[in-house]
Amino acid sequence: MADVEYVPVNASQESAGIELRPLSARSVVLSLLLGTHPPELPVRDLVRAVEPLGVGGSTLRAALSRMVAAGDLRRSDTVYGLSDRLLERQRRQDAAVHPATRPWDGEWEMAVVTATGRGPAERADLRARLTALRLAELREGVWLRPANLRRPWPDDLDRVIRRFTARPERSAPDLAASLWPLGDWADTARALLAHLARAERPADRFTVLAAVVRHLLADPVLPAPLLPADWPGPELRAVYTDHQRELTEEMLGRAGR
Numbered sequence: 677m678a679d680v681e682y683v684p685v686n687a688s689q690e691s692a693g694i695e696l697r698p699l700s701a702r703s704v705v706l707s708l709l710l711g712t713h714p715p716e717l718p719v720r721d722l723v724r725a726v727e728p729l730g731v732g733g734s735t736l737r738a739a740l741s742r743m744v745a746a747g748d749l750r751r752s753d754t755v756y757g758l759s760d761r762l763l764e765r766q767r768r769q770d771a772a773v774h775p776a777t778r779p780w781d782g783e784w785e786m787a788v789v790t791a792t793g794r795g796p797a798e799r800a801d802l803r804a805r806l807t808a809l810r811l812a813e814l815r816e817g818v819w820l821r822p823a824n825l826r827r828p829w830p831d832d833l834d835r836v837i838r839r840f841t842a843r844p845e846r847s848a849p850d851l852a853a854s855l856w857p858l859g860d861w862a863d864t865a866r867a868l869l870a871h872l873a874r875a876e877r878p879a880d881r882f883t884v885l886a887a888v889v890r891h892l893l894a895d896p897v898l899p900a901p902l903l904p905a906d907w908p909g910p911e912l913r914a915v916y917t918d919h920q921r922e923l924t925e926e927m928l929g930r931a932g933r
Contacts, residue, residue: 694864694867694868694871694887695887695890696871696883696884696887697883697886697887698883699729699879699882699883699886700739701726701731701735701736701738701739702739702742702743702748703886704726704729704731704882705722705726705736705739705740705743705749705756706748706762707882707885707886708722708725708726708924708927709749709756709757709758709762709766710758710762710765710766710769710889711920711924712924712928714757715757715758715762715763715766716755716756716757716758717755717756717757717928718754718755718756719736719737719740719754719755719756720754721928722736722740722756723736723737725927725928726927728878728879728927729878729879729882730879740756743756744756747759747761748761748762749762768808768893769889769893771827772889772892772893772895773889773892773913773916773917774913774917775825775895775897776825776826776827777824777825777826777897777899778824778825778826779824780822780823780824780899780901781823782843782848783822783823783841783842783843784820784821784822784823784841784842784843784844785811785820785821785822785823785839785840785841786818786819786820786839786840786841786842787806787811787818787819787820787833787837787838787839788817788818788819788837788838788839788840789802789817789818789819789836789837790836790837790838791835791836791837794836802833802836805830805833806819808893809827809829810825810827810895810896810897812855812856812896813855814855820842820844820855821855821896821898822848822852822898822899822902823841824897824898824899825897848901848902849901849902852896852898852902852903855896856896856898858896858898858903858904858907859904861891861894861895862904862906862907862908864891865891865908865909865911865912866908868884868887868888868891868912869908869911869912869915871884871887872884872885872888872915872916872919878923878926878927881919881923882923885916885919885920885923888912888916889916891912892909892912892913892916895909897909
């Protein structure tokens with residue numbers, strides 16, 4: 677198979693309005709390792725596993741060298757694994773697919789930004805971190821969400837944020853609908869489910885699964901009383917888990933593991 681830099685997305689996928697990014701050699705390696713536990717593989721297994729996705733050996737080896745230099749991967753002899761930074765990304769991805777929740781009693785988490793004098797880059801980084809914690813901004817500097825998630829809170833954020841619990845007077849379903857585009861998220865989830873149902877080639881399945889992970893990272897994981905009817909989140913997680921396991925086993929089985 678000829679070496680190629682990426683796997684193209686077919687026309688039917690492009691026309692659906694969903695962002696299905698072409699898979700570069702780097703994204704193929706990352707997607708495979710992020711879905712593997714522990715996230716490390718010998719180079720011979722990587723070469724055999726990614727070949728059906730259109731990534732040839734020389735392209736893969738060049739990508740691995742660049743990724744080690746960039747700090748994406750660590751190398752021990754002929755085994756490549758995720759760096760510490762990307763191990764944290766794997767933890768976030770695992771939490772997106774299998775979020776830890778607790779019964780909701782109506783309370784909301786509130787995070788109020790108290791630090792001042794921060795530059796644009798610092799403000800953007802803080803917004804990204806609060807969004808990754810599945811908080812939404814009610815108004816500038818005030819972030820909240822239902823208190824139904826079990827997840828660690830980064831200690832360093834306590835230097836710039838004060839946290840509270842509250843019970844807003846506003847209708848909880850109305851408040852949730854104002855904070856997150858729930859209808860849009862559900863529509864995209866259903867479109868991704870349809871793509872997965874008809875994706876047959878490993879390259880197509882891999883591309884859609886990568887899009888599913890990105891979409892699950894944006895799921896607010898709200899309590900059931902705050903969700904629209906027929907919320908597709910649980911189905912998308914279950915289908916993703918089945919496809920990802922099957923595809924990973926197929927690829928690593930082909931590699932002789």
